[in-house]
Amino acid sequence: MKPPPFAYHAPTHLDEALALLERYGDDAKVLAGGQSLMPLLNFRLSYPSALIDINRVAELSYLRQENGQVCIGALTRQRTIEFSELARRQLPLLHEATTLVGHLPIRTRGTIGGSLAHADPAAEYPTVALVLDAELVLQGPGGRRSIPAEEFFVSYLTTALAPNEIVTEIRFSPAPRTSGWAFEEVARRHGDFALVGVAGVIDTEGEQCRTARLAAAGAGPTPIRLRAAEDILVREGVTEQGIQRAAAKAAELVEPDSDIHASADFRRHLTEVLTRRAIQRARERGQEQRA
């Protein structure tokens, strides 16, 4: 199918984009990488009266270190993150998750801001943002505000972004150098959306677990932070039993749906399996980091 007609704007500055958004409100769609929006348009599942194409807003494309944080402009391509030495060094979890996003030709266009704003719960980036306690910077006509990832994802494909706001930046605080990370997922085919994915960052010393952060993708209407499972790890340590109990808890915390690819039961089961695998691999990586 072919897209329905729409007015098209390609602003070159953020202010211009925001003014257009203010003008059209809900009738407009912001076009970033287009890897989710364009299929919706092509299937005629979306009929915006205008597209505001922000691909020429150069000020939104950057990846830099600032005050100990890594700040990524919303228009930064997934491909740029994949080949960024800074991302690989400072945000290895984000880097690993990036290689799981679709395929390279998708990542050429797909942006970090677009992926977060689209808020597909099965996508990798929302879960990574959640588990790394990222801050999202949103800009609207009234100015900028910043919101933690945990408050950003509201429900299925729904975020705290107001209709006249644009995500402009994502800020990550790198985990301590001693911590390990892992993004484990199961998809039907290479490059597909995960049936379930689990992201973990843990900081261990022997069997002791100093901090643990865990989140699941594809297991509910939003990415889900697995705090009660984290608590078990910190309390019981990364012993076989601690890991097993944390994984079992994770399976209780998620709220998956059934679809043609997997039942809710199977997704719960996978959450348990992948949580355990993520903890184990993160722990191994943490040990390698220290060695």
Add this chain to the structure above:
Amino acid sequence: MSEPNERSQTITLRVNGTERRGQVEPRKLLVDFLREDLGLTGSHVGCEHGICGACTILVNGEAARSCLMLAVQANGAELMTVEGLAPQAGEPPALPGKTGQLHPLQAAFWEHHGLQCGFCTPGMLMTAYDLLQTNPMPSEAEIRAGLSAVLCRCTGYQGIVEAVQAAAETLRARRGDR
């Protein structure tokens, strides 16, 4: 500030090294512009939702789905399509001694039976091109992962994987960095 416009816009871009202009409605997909307006029918339309990869081209040197871009978005861009891989390739049929102008990837696909119906082939070639420029010495698993961006229904991918392995070697030898 740009005015709302559903009507045609003029775009200028470079395709396979040549400057091209066109008048396009904003909603026109880049792949339709290439095929219908520029007559470059090598890039194929297989799904229009970014899964099959038959429309993959290089946008500013990087592989991308031309069914998930609007033609207006390519204004000012540098594109390469399958037609640009070996502009000097002779006309069919391939006669002995006249195929030296094929790109090493094309030559390897020919040698290793990396195509049957040929419909996915342009997207497969452009994806492999990008794969080898980002990873000149890929393992078989890396080739398979890279090529998983494009669906082929005929070959079972085996000839394609072998072709990409062979082309990687040719390209490395050509650069003298083996």
Add this chain to the structure above:
Amino acid sequence: MSSTEIGESVEELTPKFVGARVKRREDQRLLTGQGAYVDDHHPPGLLQAAFLRSPYAHARIARLDTSAALTRPGVVAVLTSKDLVPLVKPVRAASKMREYKETSFPPLAVEKVRYVGEALAVVIAESRYLAEDALEWINVEYDPLPTVANAPTAAQPDAPLLHDEAGSNILLSREFARGDVDAALASAAVRVRDRFRFRRHATVCMENRGCLADYPAGTGELTLRSATQCPGLLRDALADLLDMPEHRIRVVAADVGGGFGAKSSLYPEEIVLCAVARRLKRPVKWISDRQEDLKTSTQAWDEIVDAELGLQADGTIIGLRADVTTDIGAYSIYPWTATLEPIQTISFLSGPYRMPHYRGRNRGVATCKAPMGPYRGVGRPVTTFVLESLMDRAARLLALDPAELRLKNYIRADEFPYKTPAGLVWDQASLTECMQKARDVLDADTTTRWRAQARAAGRWVGIGFATYIELTGVGSAIPVSPGMPIATGTEAAFLRIDPAGTVTATFSVAPQGQGHETALAQVVADALGVAFDSVRVICGDTALAPQGTGTYASRSAVLAGGAAIRAGQTLKEKALKIAGHMMESNPANLDIRDGQVFLRDKPERGLPFRAVAKTAYAGLRRLPKDMEPGLEVTRFYDPFFGTASSATHVAVVEVDTETYAVTIKRYIVVEDCGRIINPLIVEGQVRGGVAQGIGAALYEEVVYDDAGQLLTGSLVDYLVPTASELLPIEVHHIETPSPTTLGGFRGMGEGGTIGAPAAIANAVSDALSHLGIEINEIPITPEKLFRLVRAAEGTP
């Protein structure tokens, strides 16, 4: 029984190019973006079509008003079934089979719709974009009717009727039997039975269907370019439906992006576009989008099979009985009819084994789904899955090696030709040889030891075998679809040698990636004794080709190859007579090699072939007395029964004990497709076929919900395997020329897909044998294994 004529024996063909790994000459254009698929054609004045398709599975059309759509920008015409009635006859897929109920398949829905995606109207506009815009302005109201959701419920006497004219949703029933199977099974020492389920399958050619019709008033010739496997078949059908002389219709299939059976039927869109082009006198194109393709291209393999196999204590098979229910979808497709898949299941179910007692019954039941049509393997993938699965269960019960059990029961070399319970004749096959070689390649002892070690370490690994035998190159004795009134048993080759000595070979077969331009040129070059490069092959254009139908059912190498040999030999004979006249030698002492005519006993004496060709057109003065000038001929070939192809497949798999993902560790094919024309192409076909079989075994399933809505309408949900899901397929050949076909060729385009689901399912059952799990359904998804393992372990 052999239809090989005297003087045309296999030995007559001196292979030089046949058997060689010749690189394909199609590839140059396809690699450089110069292919000519339907959508690549943009004639001046082109219009584009978009179809309005039903969102309901079953509904009466209460209102259909196109007036608003007609006023939209760029719209040239909007047609519904009312407009088509004076332009085309309804399509009725006829069959002489008893108990088959013939029904109509209107190109645009009349009165009611019967599946989601059925076309009700077509908009013709200046662009596809504008045509789609206008679709939204067609006013349509539906009165929903109860959904006929699946075959078992549709077969109930009180089920809502899909076709009133049929009086039942059961459109056919058929039985094949031999001996007394009930008594045989009652006496069996061991019986194994189960209900097997093959889920509905989509073909997913990378090129969606599409066509372009043009009717320039001046010539009065209707040209249809279509992504079809069967240009000849379409031309004949369209002439009838449009009431036009056949010689005014030309159907062209140039480059076609995959077919696999889904492009071998006549489709509503082809008929509509021809009618529209004829009315508007302008070229009109329709290119399916992927969603339309998944909704409306023929689907396949939707079967429930209850089967029971009986064996003696020593493992000798004594009988098989099976009841099959096939979900044939909403319409009977032309020309194959709804009987195609159902009949072939019960025809092939007895497999490669001696089967003294047999009964196979099938019912084909109409439901609110896309029509069922041919797909690679037709009937054989499911029957191989059922029978080979029963064989493994029997082996487990009898504590026999599954390979040994098969070897014991294969039809033996001295039993060929073997008549099957369904009446097919296997001319010859290398069943034992394929299995023995497969075991050698596998290194069965080492692999069995590896399996034991892996299992001891807690891994779930398994080995699965599957053997099949299939009928290929089907001749006129057995129509491709039983009772069908069209001829599928013949093909022809038209050879023209021009005065310069180059050869044009034209065929009615029409490839979609099988490399006919290369393979048939190899056959022609050898038959004539000329250089490969001097032969050009043209396929897929009815204006140029001799009478024939197209490429389907693993027939092109056998039928077109046989016709090519005949035509080549006829022309060679004539050329030698001319050469003999020129050289004042007896033609019997002459031969042609490398484009040179020479004396057999004095090879240094001769003349170039092109000199002979030139003379052939020079007139009577230069020719032998009474010889007609020219070097052109059309020869037909009918292999009558057809010939058997066979193979053994071996899969080695591992199931992840936690995620239930199945990984194929090794995949081996040992096959016998007779004399191989081009190993490169054969291996490509086998590997590609196995890839589709792996897709069927592990990933692919068309899902309709209970309301008849298609849930797999995109490539996000219908899962075609990518390069990462597949592995190198090890292909080995046993090359036994067919004793019954010209050239000794056997068909082989479908075999890969036939063996793979069975081999993989058996390997998975083997991997899970410690849990007592037997796979009886494909695709084998992680979700299904999760449930099976839970049930086996007693976990809720």
